[in-house]
Amino acid sequence: MGGEEVTITGTTDGRYSEILTPEAIAFVVALDREFGARRVQILERRRRRRTTRTSELDFLPSTSAVREDSSWQVAPAAPDLTDRRVEITGPPERKMTINALNSGAKVWMADFEDATSPTWENVVLGQANLRDALDGKLDYTAPDGREYKVGADLPTIMVRPRGWHLPEAHLRVGGRPVSASLFDFGLYLFHCAQRQLDRGSGPYFYLPKLESHLEARLWNDVFVFAQEQLGIPRGTIRATVLIETITAAFEMDEILYELREHSAGLNAGRWDYLFSMIKNRPDVVLPERSQVTMTAPFMRAYTELLVRTCHRRGAHAIGGMAAVVPSRDPVAAKRALNQVRQDKRREVGDGFDGSWVAHPGLVATCREVFDQWLGAEPHQIVRKRDDVRVTATDLLDVKTLGVQVTEVALRNNSSVALRYIAAWLGGRGAVALGGLMEDAATAEICRAQLWQWIHAGTPTDYGVPVSAALVTRMLREELDVLSETGALDEDSARRFGQARTLLTVLLTERTCPEFLTLPAYLRHMSGGSGTPATTEQATVAA
Numbered sequence: 266m267g268g269e270e271v272t273i274t275g276t277t278d279g280r281y282s283e284i285l286t287p288e289a290i291a292f293v294v295a296l297d298r299e300f301g302a303r304r305v306q307i308l309e310r311r312r313r314r315r316t317t318r319t320s321e322l323d324f325l326p327s328t329s330a331v332r333e334d335s336s337w338q339v340a341p342a343a344p345d346l347t348d349r350r351v352e353i354t355g356p357p358e359r360k361m362t363i364n365a366l367n368s369g370a371k372v373w374m375a376d377f378e379d380a381t382s383p384t385w386e387n388v389v390l391g392q393a394n395l396r397d398a399l400d401g402k403l404d405y406t407a408p409d410g411r412e413y414k415v416g417a418d419l420p421t422i423m424v425r426p427r428g429w430h431l432p433e434a435h436l437r438v439g440g441r442p443v444s445a446s447l448f449d450f451g452l453y454l455f456h457c458a459q460r461q462l463d464r465g466s467g468p469y470f471y472l473p474k475l476e477s478h479l480e481a482r483l484w485n486d487v488f489v490f491a492q493e494q495l496g497i498p499r500g501t502i503r504a505t506v507l508i509e510t511i512t513a514a515f516e517m518d519e520i521l522y523e524l525r526e527h528s529a530g531l532n533a534g535r536w537d538y539l540f541s542m543i544k545n546r547p548d549v550v551l552p553e554r555s556q557v558t559m560t561a562p563f564m565r566a567y568t569e570l571l572v573r574t575c576h577r578r579g580a581h582a583i584g585g586m587a588a589v590v591p592s593r594d595p596v597a598a599k600r601a602l603n604q605v606r607q608d609k610r611r612e613v614g615d616g617f618d619g620s621w622v623a624h625p626g627l628v629a630t631c632r633e634v635f636d637q638w639l640g641a642e643p644h645q646i647v648r649k650r651d652d653v654r655v656t657a658t659d660l661l662d663v664k665t666l667g668v669q670v671t672e673v674a675l676r677n678n679s680s681v682a683l684r685y686i687a688a689w690l691g692g693r694g695a696v697a698l699g700g701l702m703e704d705a706a707t708a709e710i711c712r713a714q715l716w717q718w719i720h721a722g723t724p725t726d727y728g729v730p731v732s733a734a735l736v737t738r739m740l741r742e743e744l745d746v747l748s749e750t751g752a753l754d755e756d757s758a759r760r761f762g763q764a765r766t767l768l769t770v771l772l773t774e775r776t777c778p779e780f781l782t783l784p785a786y787l788r789h790m791s792g793g794s795g796t797p798a799t800t801e802q803a804t805v806a807a
């Protein structure tokens with residue numbers, strides 16, 4: 266086992282060599298050797314669990330003792346994770362890293378997940394940017410000559426590695442790709458843990474797309490092992506888990522418990538949560554995404570439970586992303602700011618201790634709202650929200666929403682899914698489309714809704730049910746418009762073609778495919794690890 270050949274199939278020269286040192290690679294490989302098999306078991310367990318009817322989900326009887334025991338708490342927050350009222354997120358692309366660090370937010374989450382297209386360049390040079398930032402060496406000159414430099418006060422940095430489902434195909438052990446989660450986590454920890462400690466901070470993480478407390482246990486074991494290997498005191502690593510799958514919503518206490526010595530609370534990852542609800546509820550058809558707001562009963566139940574659970578355990582509850590981005594048009598910009606203000610007011614009123622923004626232009630609005638409510642207090646964990654009572658039925662109460670699929674909604678979902686996948690294939694993991702921030706989570710919603718409407722034959726407002734043929738026609742029309750207006754050069758035309766093919770496969774499978782990013786990665790980014798015919802095969806290949 267230990268002697269299996271380690272191969273790197275991506276570029277290793279120049280800046281890449283600063284990150285892909287023999288010692289750093291050995292560390293990632295050690296993590297993968299220690300935990301790779303457990304990751305595979307986790308993925309297998311996810312597959313088995315998908316056969317359970319989601320409408321019958323409940324809190325786990327086997328862990329009731331953890332939920333009922335009111336005596337345990339998570340570790341006290343690290344000093345620079347105590348006040349988290351505004352957190353900005355974004356990919357660790359060089360210019361955006363500088364802009365995020367200068368944004369005035371308390372925390373920057375450097376995102377290798379929803380906001381990053383995992384090209385080899387993005388995942389390795391993203392690590393180089395993080396390291397440069399800590400070394401005070403991060404600067405950038407834009408093609409138009411604008412100069413970028415990081416200011417004096419850095420926000421606290423948290424890093425979101427990719428989820429357990431994704432492989433990193435450019436690093437292989439015995440021919441098998443390593444876990445992308447361990448790759449991103451391992452490289453950051455190896456290069457930046459000591460640098461962060463030296464500046465009085467620490468290695469902090471956001472953990473995405475967990476589906477159960479056993480996945481949190483795996484992360485905790487990874488942390489313990491990694492700290493030992495690097496000679497860092499146990500408990501130095503801190504991690505906020507995103508509650509963004511329906512199964513994890515039933516295990517919030519258990520997730521905090523597993524990670525309690527490393528926990529930095531929970532975050533309401535609302536977009537993936539909605540995606541999870543759509544993909545796991547073939548029995549219920551949801552209306553277009555703009556109508557499923559945070560005040561929908563099942564979304565409200567989930568955020569209320571999240572705040573209550575966190576505060577009961579002494580942990581921070583962090584709010585989600587209002588996906589609007591400010592526009593250059595003053596009227597639209599004002600509307601976007603108002604939407605964000607309303608959203609953040611609801612969150613702070615409900616007890617959240619901080620929240621996310623996707624754009625530097627939204628930092629001030631979020632801060633104002635939290636400043637008004639919190640004043641000089643760094644958080645509101647003292648508000649225990651004992652008034653909240655959330656049952657399994659509340660979490661699953663999706664049926665109260667009426668269904669109305671308009672042609673506009675159908676075209677919008679088709680367009681966003683197509684354009685997002687094409688951008689992702691071109692190396693951009695987040696884009697602004699029609700005034701909204703679109704990333705992997707929001708694009709997953711669009712394509713999962715299309716799948717759901719096709720498979721349910723949902724009626725439209727113009728008389729015909731949604732069908733694969735109808736969506737295929739819309740995708741073709743969308744492409745025709747792009748070509749006729751001269752919007753596509755040769756490269757982007759190729760990517761749009763690939764995006765359309767992939768989307769068509771995703772929409773016509775019998776069960777709703779788990780992720781779009783996995784087959785997209787294996788088909789187009791993994792550098793020759795094969796082209797799975799179906800997304801189910803892609804999941805197995807990972």
Ligand SMILES: CC(=O)SCCNC(=O)CCNC(=O)[C@H](O)C(C)(C)COP(=O)(O)OP(=O)(O)OC[C@H]1O[C@@H](n2cnc3c(N)ncnc32)[C@H](O)[C@@H]1OP(=O)(O)O
Pocket residue numbers: 353354355356360361362364365376379380536537586590591622623624625695696697701702703704706707
């Ligand atoms: C569901 C979830 O998981 S949410 C979390 C994951 N998603 C994200 O993090 C998305 C983050 N946001 C973004 O990537 C961007 O805001 C986008 C792609 C949506 C829009 O970016 P742009 O098209 O560049 O927007 P815009 O032109 O308004 O940007 C203005 C400036 O702000 C910068 N900027 C915009 N968003 C960010 C950000 N999140 N972090 C740092 N800088 C940013 C741009 O780089 C640009 O800089 P410049 O003026 O120096 O050139």
Ligand SMILES: O=CC(=O)O
Pocket residue numbers: 379507509533534535536537538585586706
């Ligand atoms: O990661 C955040 C989400 O909303 O999804």
Ligand SMILES: [Mg+2]
Pocket residue numbers: 379473474507509534536537706
């Ligand atoms: Mg997410």
